[in-house]
Structure formats: structure tokens, C-alpha cells
Amino acid sequence: MSHADPFLARLERARSASKRLATVTTTQKNAALESIASELEDSVDEIVAANAIDLERGRANAIGEGLLDRLRLDTDRIRGLAAAVRDVIALPDPVGEVVRGSTLANGIQISQVRVPFGVVGAIYEARPNVTVDIAALSLKSGNGAVLRGGSAAEHSNRVLVELIQRAVSRAGLDGDAVQTIDEFGREGASRLMRARGFIDVLIPRGSAGLISTVVQESTVPVIETGSGVVHVYVDASAEEGMAVSVVKNAKTHRPSVCNAAETLLVHRDAAERLLPRLARELMGAGVELSGDEASRSAVPGVGVADEETWATEHHALAMGVRVVGSLDEALAHIERYSTRHTEAIVTQDYASAERFLAEVDSAVVMVNASTRFTDGGEFGFGAEVGISTQKLHARGPMGLPELTSTKWLVRGTGQIR
Amino acid sequence: MSHADPFLARLERARSASKRLATVTTTQKNAALESIASELEDSVDEIVAANAIDLERGRANAIGEGLLDRLRLDTDRIRGLAAAVRDVIALPDPVGEVVRGSTLANGIQISQVRVPFGVVGAIYEARPNVTVDIAALSLKSGNGAVLRGGSAAEHSNRVLVELIQRAVSRAGLDGDAVQTIDEFGREGASRLMRARGFIDVLIPRGSAGLISTVVQESTVPVIETGSGVVHVYVDASAEEGMAVSVVKNAKTHRPSVCNAAETLLVHRDAAERLLPRLARELMGAGVELSGDEASRSAVPGVGVADEETWATEHHALAMGVRVVGSLDEALAHIERYSTRHTEAIVTQDYASAERFLAEVDSAVVMVNASTRFTDGGEFGFGAEVGISTQKLHARGPMGLPELTSTKWLVRGTGQIR
Numbered sequence: 001m002s003h004a005d006p007f008l009a010r011l012e013r014a015r016s017a018s019k020r021l022a023t024v025t026t027t028q029k030n031a032a033l034e035s036i037a038s039e040l041e042d043s044v045d046e047i048v049a050a051n052a053i054d055l056e057r058g059r060a061n062a063i064g065e066g067l068l069d070r071l072r073l074d075t076d077r078i079r080g081l082a083a084a085v086r087d088v089i090a091l092p093d094p095v096g097e098v099v100r101g102s103t104l105a106n107g108i109q110i111s112q113v114r115v116p117f118g119v120v121g122a123i124y125e126a127r128p129n130v131t132v133d134i135a136a137l138s139l140k141s142g143n144g145a146v147l148r149g150g151s152a153a154e155h156s157n158r159v160l161v162e163l164i165q166r167a168v169s170r171a172g173l174d175g176d177a178v179q180t181i182d183e184f185g186r187e188g189a190s191r192l193m194r195a196r197g198f199i200d201v202l203i204p205r206g207s208a209g210l211i212s213t214v215v216q217e218s219t220v221p222v223i224e225t226g227s228g229v230v231h232v233y234v235d236a237s238a239e240e241g242m243a244v245s246v247v248k249n250a251k252t253h254r255p256s257v258c259n260a261a262e263t264l265l266v267h268r269d270a271a272e273r274l275l276p277r278l279a280r281e282l283m284g285a286g287v288e289l290s291g292d293e294a295s296r297s298a299v300p301g302v303g304v305a306d307e308e309t310w311a312t313e314h315h316a317l318a319m320g321v322r323v324v325g326s327l328d329e330a331l332a333h334i335e336r337y338s339t340r341h342t343e344a345i346v347t348q349d350y351a352s353a354e355r356f357l358a359e360v361d362s363a364v365v366m367v368n369a370s371t372r373f374t375d376g377g378e379f380g381f382g383a384e385v386g387i388s389t390q391k392l393h394a395r396g397p398m399g400l401p402e403l404t405s406t407k408w409l410v411r412g413t414g415q416i417r
Numbered sequence: 418m419s420h421a422d423p424f425l426a427r428l429e430r431a432r433s434a435s436k437r438l439a440t441v442t443t444t445q446k447n448a449a450l451e452s453i454a455s456e457l458e459d460s461v462d463e464i465v466a467a468n469a470i471d472l473e474r475g476r477a478n479a480i481g482e483g484l485l486d487r488l489r490l491d492t493d494r495i496r497g498l499a500a501a502v503r504d505v506i507a508l509p510d511p512v513g514e515v516v517r518g519s520t521l522a523n524g525i526q527i528s529q530v531r532v533p534f535g536v537v538g539a540i541y542e543a544r545p546n547v548t549v550d551i552a553a554l555s556l557k558s559g560n561g562a563v564l565r566g567g568s569a570a571e572h573s574n575r576v577l578v579e580l581i582q583r584a585v586s587r588a589g590l591d592g593d594a595v596q597t598i599d600e601f602g603r604e605g606a607s608r609l610m611r612a613r614g615f616i617d618v619l620i621p622r623g624s625a626g627l628i629s630t631v632v633q634e635s636t637v638p639v640i641e642t643g644s645g646v647v648h649v650y651v652d653a654s655a656e657e658g659m660a661v662s663v664v665k666n667a668k669t670h671r672p673s674v675c676n677a678a679e680t681l682l683v684h685r686d687a688a689e690r691l692l693p694r695l696a697r698e699l700m701g702a703g704v705e706l707s708g709d710e711a712s713r714s715a716v717p718g719v720g721v722a723d724e725e726t727w728a729t730e731h732h733a734l735a736m737g738v739r740v741v742g743s744l745d746e747a748l749a750h751i752e753r754y755s756t757r758h759t760e761a762i763v764t765q766d767y768a769s770a771e772r773f774l775a776e777v778d779s780a781v782v783m784v785n786a787s788t789r790f791t792d793g794g795e796f797g798f799g800a801e802v803g804i805s806t807q808k809l810h811a812r813g814p815m816g817l818p819e820l821t822s823t824k825w826l827v828r829g830t831g832q833i834r
Binding site: 019022023102104108110112115117118196200201215216219221222223239241242245246248249250253344353357358359361362363364365366367368369370372373374378379380390391392393395396397405406407408409410411412413414415416417 | 436439440519521525527529532534535613617618632633636638639640656658659662663665666667670761770774775776778779780781782783784785786787789790791795796797807808809810812813814822823824825826827828829830831832833834
């Protein structure tokens with residue numbers, strides 16, 4: 001089938017290439033990935049030149065320093081991309097893994113094996129590193145990829161995708177497996193969300209607004225990756241040193257990422273004992289605190305928290321603080337404001353720990369550990385595809401196996417019912 | 418939170434009850450299921466009376482004998498429903514199962530455990546047995562259930578849901594966990610599809626049209642269960658007796674269900690040897706055949722097949738027949754027309770068998786076995802939640818574990834990054 005519509009023709013090329021990719025060996029896929037890594041290292045000048053156009057346009061549009069930084073590719077960062085691709089080579093290939101199986105009473109053998117989804121769609125914003133990342137993870141898991149990286153990174157992404165296609169073809173696989181649809185603009189993104197039959201799963205990466213749009217508009221199954229309004233609850237029994245170290249690490253180690261803590265809940269009986277030092281250490285690390293009345297009266301210099309405070313993922317050195325009367329009150333606050341990414345309790349009490357683990361309905365629930373551990377690398381998955389905050393298919397840090405489906409193979413000798 | 422909107426209030430009751438249900442023991446859930454089974458047996462008259470109203474209205478609306486039969490509940494069928502609920506009691510409880518886990522280098526212990534989704538929504542048509550079925554499977558897996566069974570079965574469903582609520586409450590759990598929204602009509606079904614935050618997963622059961630509407634309109638994650646345009650391919654090397662027995666069983670054992678075969682593909686080199694007998698046996702069992710030119714010239718009495726023939730799930734003793742020149746041609750036909758439910762090859766050739774298993778992209782791919790084996794019961798899952806034809810979360814026959822999500826529990830001793 002070849003489509004007159006250039007958008008569908010593009011998707012069809014990815015789909016058709018993905019069918020061949022589904023049955024190639026791990027050795028062949030790893031060779032293609034090594035080819036991409038080398039090609040990245042050999043094309044630094046070309047990539048930097050294309051990136052300069054995007055940066056120039058970004059500056060003209062005054063997109064802000066944070067965005068400009070995420071957009072920027074220099075020699076070091078491009079070498080980093082090549083290294084990341086080689087990390088994917090080192091990961092086990094999930095395709096063909098036998099998940100479970102049995103021999104039925106009538107002698108039929110059934111086995112459930114991992115197979116690629118087909119084509120993974122990705123919608124993200126102004127991060128050209130994601131282009132290489134998703135392409136490498138998709139190829140390793142036997143999937144085609146259709147990428148919509150946004151107009152701000154259009155030139156960088158075009159060069160990167162062309163480079164990937166070239167490298168994959170040179171390794172003897174079908175370079176059409178990776179496609180960009182940036183040139184089709186917003187209309188292309190909308191059509192991608194409705195491209196059932198062409199795209200098997202859609203992964204949005206970026207702001208809460210982007211993810212919410214994709215979830216609302218998409219008819220293709222979506223894996224929602226997540227914004228994190230992450231809570232740390234310091235229980236009445238918490239040990240002081242541990243509470244300080246966990247809360248400080250959770251908030252300040254890397255405030256821009258989704259597993260950073262946003263809200264500190266402190267049990268009333270621990271507030272007097274712990275809150276002044278917790279607040280001092282946080283403020284000493286540059287964290288701006290906004291609190292309820294009880295925490296403001298316990299600690300001078302804490303701002304006024306409002307509804308917005310509790311519901312916001314700050315991506316910055318800012319944190320809400322609230323004193324709660326009980327574990328129940330902490331659970332109720334979390335139930336109301338959490339985005340169901342990660343929550344942690346700091347406690348010395350066994351019953352509180354187990355209740356928190358059982359009752360908090362989040363992808364990752366922790367006792368006495370920094371929320372920063374919600375991470376595919378930390379969990380031992382090698383690379384991370386993202387952190388799913390939905391309940392279907394994958395929840396929490398996703399590794400390569402989460403980029404596959406399964407099918408059942410049934411081997412008989414003529415059995416009938 | 419209590420909603421002034423009676424529809425949302427209904428959903429909120431299910432959601433709130435589901436939170437408590439998530440942490441009760443298997444013993445408590447089994448007691449609630451036994452209470453439902455007894456209540457069904459004790460309420461035969463009440464159920465039959467309500468069902469009579471639906472049947473009467475169905476006859477007045479001339480809905481057809483097939484639909485009337487699916488709608489009908491008599492003493493035997495109600496006893497069958499109670500027996501089905503007791504079958505669910507016998508199934509292992511998936512909640513709390515540790516799927517995987519490890520201890521990280523820093524001593525943190527992580528484990529991924531099964532947890533309920535929360536609330537399962539179900540949209541189906543005129544089958545009151547599904548009401549009991551989904552309610553029992555949802556309760557056993559710790560989920561609430563919101564049911565939209567369609568106006569044709571409205572009275573039957575209302576009595577069944579009231580009975581379930583009563584029985585669950587009597588067993589000491591919260592009867593609000595199971596709700597019907599039939600009284601809110603089509604508008605209610607539309608709102609259910611958009612009830613993110615109230616409904617965690619939506620399962621449509623019924624016609625291809627119903628399923629497609631839900632998939633297109635729903636913003637709640639959907640598990641697509643499936644219509645089956647199921648193929649049996651008789652390879653050049655197929656053994657005659659086996660081909661006849663598998664094809665006949667696949668088509669005629671129970672033609673109304675989704676794992677029944679709809680299309681017979683025969684390799685050209687086997688057509689002369691096998692097709693006359695295959696066709697004779699099928700027609701002898703009352704199957705109406707529609708074929709391409711090659712099969713019509715090989716067998717008298719075969720009707721003319723068109724595009725419609727290949728794309729239709731007949732749910733009846735009707736079958737398309739096509740002679741193909743090669744395995745490739747068979748694979749291309751399947752690729753084009755399959756709904757990716759189940760396909761089978763009958764062959765004596767190892768290479769053909771393995772290629773078919775590797776290249777057919779369906780939930781279940783079989784060698785030398787009747788397609789009727791695509792079934793949760795046959796696969797050893799006990800009860801069956803449905804057969805998923807999508808690639809996300811679950812594919813093929815679904816058991817109770819497919820009605821759960823997971824979460825990660827992380828136990829530390831103060832670790833930070």
C-alpha cells in the first residue's frame with residue numbers, strides 16, 4: 001500500500017519497515033545501533049550547525065534560558081548521545097523472551113513470548129536528545145518510531161533523523177523504521193494521535209499540558225509518562241538525621257526532574273522536634289518554602305501556601321510544607337494532590353510504614369528512602385523509557401520490556417475441541 | 418467529595434468503595450462472592466420477573482431471536498450464574514502477588530506487587546449474564562465496577578445489581594463497589610467513556626461497532642476485546658485428516674463466538690488434494706461457502722466471495738475460501754484482513770510452521786490446532802475476562818491478573834542519591 005497523502009505515506013514507511021525489524025536478530029539490531037553511535041560522533045559539525053539555527057530562532061522568539069539549554073547540542077553532548085546509544089546496545093533484547101507457558105492436558109503447548117509493538121509514536125518538546133533516545137530504544141525493542149519533536153528543535157531533529165536513517169541502512173536494516181513528522185506541524189501531531197492502524201502506542205514526553213492534550217485527543221493507546229507532585233511524609237517517629245537527609249536529597253539533588261519532592265508533610269508530634277531543622281537545612285540549600293499556618297508559626301521565613309502550592313510540580317527549589325495531625329491526614333492530602341508518581345514516608349514505626357505502603361496509590365511508594373530513586377537506572381533497568389503514571393500496561397519506571405507486547409504461540413498435533 | 422451531579426455521585430460511590438476493597442483479604446472477598454451466589458439462587462423469581470419485562474419489550478421492539486435468547490434468564494441459567502460466581506471463588510487472588518523484585522547495591526529492597534486497578538467500567542449489550550460475570554471478576558480482583566448493560570436488559574440488570582449490592586453488604590463489604598448506570602441512557606455511556614479519575618479502565622464487550630465507538634470516544638484507557646476475523650491456512654504439506662478435523666472444528670464447533678474461523682486459505686498445491694473433501698465436510702455440516710475463482714472451479718456449490726466476505730466476522734455457519742499460491746500470499750491475506758485475534762496453520766512442514774508463528778501478528782498464532790482453543794478456560798486461567806485484541810497491557814485471553822495493575826514498594830534505611 002502506498003499513500004498519496006504524504007503524511008500517511010511517511011507513517012506507512014515506518015510501519016512497513018517495522019514489520020521486517022520485528023524478526024531480525026539482536027546482533028543485527030546492535031550493529032545498527034553501533035552504526036548510529038559512530039555516525040553521531042562523525043557528524044558533530046553537521047549537527048551543531050543545524051542546532052545553531054534552532055538556537056538562533058529560539059533566541060529570536062525569546063524562549064527562555066532553560067528551554068535554550070535543553071535545546072543546545074555541543075560536542076560533549078553529542079558524544080554523550082553516542083554513549084547513550086552504546087548503553088542501549090548493552091541492554092538485553094526483550095524480544096523473544098518467553099514470559100510464561102505450559103503444556104495443556106491435551107498435549108497442546110502454549111507459550112507467551114515478547115514481540116515488538118510495531119511502531120512507537122513519540123510526541124515531545126524541544127529536546128533533540130529525546131530523538132536519539134527514543135529511536136535507539138525503539139530499534140532495540142524491534143519497533144519502528146515516528147517522532148514529533150516540535151518546531152523549536154526542527155532543524156536539529158531533521159539532521160538527527162536523517163543521520164539515524166543513513167546509519168541504520170548502512171548496517172543493512174531498513175532506515176525507514178525511524179521517521180520524523182516535524183515538518184507537518186501541529187496538524188501532523190494531531191493526525192499522529194489519531195493514526196490507529198499505523199501507530200501502536202503513543203508516548204508523550206514533556207509538560208503536564210502536552211501530556212494531558214495527548215491523553216484527551218489520542219485514539220491510539222497512550223502510555224502516560226509523568227509529571228510528579230511528589231510527597232515526603234515525616235512521621236511522628238521519624239529519626240531526625242534520616243528525615244533531614246532524605247527530605248533534603250529528595251528536594252535538592254535535582255529539582256528539575258519528576259521524582260524530586262514537591263511537598264513536605266510533617267506529623268504534628270514531630271513538627272516541634274524536626275521542622276525547624278528541616279526548614280533551616282532546606283532554606284540553607286536555597287529552597288523557598290511555602291507552608292500552612294502551623295508550619296509558618298513554627299518556622300520564620302516560610303511563605304504562605306495556597307491550593308496552587310499543593311497542586312504544583314515546581315521543577316525548582318520551591319517546596320510546600322504542611323503539618324498534619326495524623327497518618328490519615330497525610331494519606332488524605334496525598335490522595336487529593338498526588339499525581340501518583342512517587343511518595344515516601346520517613347518513619348521508625350513498622351505499622352505506619354506498612355500502612356503507607358499498602359494505602360498510597362502511586363506508581364512507587366517508599367519507606368525511608370529518597371524519592372530520587374524512582375528511576376529506571378537506579379532500579380537496574382539500564383536505560384529508562386520514561387516513568388509511567390498510568391495503571392495500564394506499565395506503571396513506574398519503564399525499561400525495554402515495557403516497549404513490547406506479547407503474543408501466544410500454540411503448537412499442536414491436530415487437537416480439536 | 419459528594420457530587421451534586423447524580424451520575425458523578427454514582428461513580429464516586431464506586432470509587433470510594435473500591436478504595437476500601439483494595440486492601441481487604443481474599444477470605445473477605447470470597448465470602449462476598451459466596452453471598453452473591455446464594456442470593457442469586459434465592460432470587461430466581463425476582464430475576465425472572467424482571468427479565469420478563471425486558472423480554473416483553475424486546476419482542477415488542479422485534480429485536481430478533483438471537484438477541485432474545487441472549488437476553489433470556491430462566492432458573493437453569495440463573496443457577497449457572499451462581500455456579501460461575503463460585504468458579505471465581507476458586508480462582509487464586511492476583512492482588513498482592515509479587516511480580517518481581519530485587520535488592521539494590523545500596524541495600525534498598527524493591528518489589529513490584531499486583532494491586533487492583535481501582536474501578537473497572539464495562540459497556541456491553543443486552544447480556545445480563547455479563548453483569549454478574551464482570552461484577553464477580555472485578556470484586557475478586559479488588560476492583561469496583563461500573564456497569565452499562567444497555568437499555569434492552571435494563572430491568573434484569575437493575576435487579577441483578579441491587580442483589581449484588583445487597584449480598585456484598587451482607588458479607589460485610591461495601592456494596593457500593595458495584596454500580597449500574599443503565600438509567601442514565603446513552604448520555605451515561607458517553608460520560609462513562611470520559612470519566613477519567615473515576616474509572617481506571619474501560620472494557621467494551623459486544624459488536625464490532627460498539628467496541629469501535631468506545632475505542633474512538635473514550636479518554637479512559639480501554640482494553641479492546643475482540644471481534645475475530647479468524648483464518649485457518651492449510652499448507653501444501655497438510656495431512657488430510659488433520660486439515661479436515663481442525664478446519665471443521667474451528668468453523669462449526671461454535672460458530673457464534675469470536676474464536677470461530679471465518680476464512681479458509683488453501684495452498685494451491687493442496688487444493689486439488691484437499692479442497693473437495695474440506696468443502697464437502699463443511700457443507701455437510703451446514704456451512705455456506707463463498708470462494709474465489711480457483712475454489713469455485715474446484716468445488717461446485719461454492720458462492721462468489723467479495724471484499725465483504727474476507728472482512729466479515731459471520732457469527733454463523735458461513736465461511737470464505739481462497740486458494741493462495743504460497744505461504745507469502747497467505748500471510749499477506751491475513752495481514753490485510755485479520756482482526757489480529759487468532760490464526761492457525763495446518764502443516765507438516767517445520768519451516769512453514771515456524772515462519773507462520775514468527776510472522777503472523779495476532780494475539781494467538783497456532784500450528785495444527787483448532788482456533789477454538791483461544792479461550793481463558795482452555796489456557797488454564799479458570800474464568801476469562803475477555804480476549805484482548807490490543808497490544809497494550811494484555812493480549813489474547815485475559816485472566817484475573819489482567820484486571821490488576823502493579824505498584825513498586827521500596828523499603829530503605831535512609832538511602833539518598
